[in-house]
Amino acid sequence: MNEIPESSSVYLLTFIGSLVLMLALGIWVARRNRTGEDFLLAGRRLSVPFVTGSALATLVGTGSSLGAVSLSYTNGWAGALYGLGGAAGIFLLLWLFADVRKHGFMTLPEEISYYFGANRVIKGAVAIVLFLATVGWLGAHILGGALYLSFLTGMDMALAKVVVAVGFGLYTVIGGYWAVVVTDMVQGTILFLGFSLLAVLALVKVGGFGPINEKAPSEVTSFLGVETLGTIPAISMAVVIAVGVLATPSHRQRIYSADSVRTARRSFALVGVLFAAFAITPPIVGLSTRTLSPEIENPDMAFPVLATEVFPLWVGALLLIAGLSATMSSGDSEALTGVTIFLRDVVKLVTGKMPRAENMVVYSRIALVAVLLFALAGALMAETIIDYITTMIATVLSGLLIATLLGKFWSRSTWQGGIGAIIGGAAAATTVNVSDSLTEYWGNPVIPSLVAALICGVLVSLVTPRQTISDAEALRLLAAERAEIDVGTQLRAGDDTPSADAAPERDPS
Secondary structure: OOOHHHHHHHHHHHHHHHHHHHHHHHHHHHHHOOOHHHHHHHHHOEOHHHHHHHHHHHHOOHHHHHHHHHHHHHHHHHHHHHHHHHHHHHHHHHHHHHHHHHHOOOOHHHHHHHHOOOOHHHHHHHHHHHHHHHHHHHHHHHHHHHHHHHHHHOOOHHHHHHHHHHHHHHHHHHHHHHHHHHHHHHHHHHHHHHHHHHHHHHHHHHOOHHHHHHHOOOOOOOHHHHHHHOHHHHHHHHHHHHHHHHHOHHHHHHHHHEOOHHHHHHHHHHHHHHHHHHOOHHHHHHHHHHHHOOOOOOHHHHHHHHHHHOOOHHHHHHHHHHHHHHHHHHHHHHHHHHHHHHHHHHHHHHHOOOOOHHHHHHHHHHHHHHHHHHHHHHHOOOOOHHHHHHHHHHHHHHHHHHHHHHHHHOOOOOHHHHHHHHHHHHHHHHHHHOOHHHHHHHOOOHHHHHHHHHHHHHHHHHOOOOOOOOHHHHHHHHHHHHHOOOOOOOOOOOOOOOOHHHOOOOOOO
């Protein structure tokens, strides 16, 4: 095992060095931020490499790296469910929603309100729900980074949370979404190389799959860990991750900031393929760690234990940067997404007016600091990364996804039905969460939550008045709001991006 004083100082210096690099990149790109649209959406000019790199870095974040390694340490190949579910979610996202880029939306609440005639009630409700959910995601990333930063450096856990939050907060506050995109591309590269190296070294260290299969229980090494999780819980795990991708606003932000619909589709197709290939990495790391160090009490420590106690110090330092890249590349995106929802939707709901355009960059930076502080408070309540993420998705996002699908693809849906889907999904998830027997059966409440949300959304829609506002009118109303803050009113895309006035209408009947 490495000597604590030596390793701690090396890891701390490595971490500080990476933060300095990210901060320098943030300062370098800050000159691009002339308007609120530049700060919050990178001017809607992102090409395929930028969208692909930043989306992949966010997706291969705390849950799919640290959390999936933790899950694999306990449940073996079940850790691959995270990557496979995420890849399925990405492919569904590009198939179902990549086309929304042409409408110039700025936030997911704005997009959802469009499906319901630009209704302000559902936009406000969704804005509050998604703002809280985004802060929750951010809290999970802070927790993931702090858990093993504390382990590696001996830093107090509370201080580690502050350091991680301040770390990606600094360059995000300075550089905005451009800083998020550029640093995500760097961190995503480090993350892929780091985890690939870790998987190869770990497999070599244990002597291949033979020793893993000999020392681990047979149910752990079963196909996708179905024998250890159970068939239904295993399906629930994959579904809940797919739902998270489909309904998480940070992934929508990539679509809104792409320079065209074509770019969004190509980028997410690449992300889906790469993330599916990445799915095998966490199980190899988790199972190798279990073989080498079967006595770990907290599975969330599987990654740092393997990185620091098995390999040389220089390898541990590289893997430290890879792991922190996972948390920071996801955390910065969630932070900016939360700020965008707050300024675009929550402020309008509370005050009845939009922020002034000339103050948007300043307001964004102030709001970003507030969001980070809010997320820090939420991170204190989490116990394990995967439990935190899956519970939040099932409770908050399942009903939201159903409401979005009903609104976009069913002409008879109403805004009341959308609200009903959100409430029904949350109620079903809560019912499962408070019942030990139901939790054991389902694994997590995402499937009952989706079913309940669908039933409630359809029934409430059928007993409430039909929507009468056309799509074109809804787009006009939403564009008028965006014009007040000079965000999203000019679409700088290719020839596949029509104006709002040319948008096709759905038959309101």
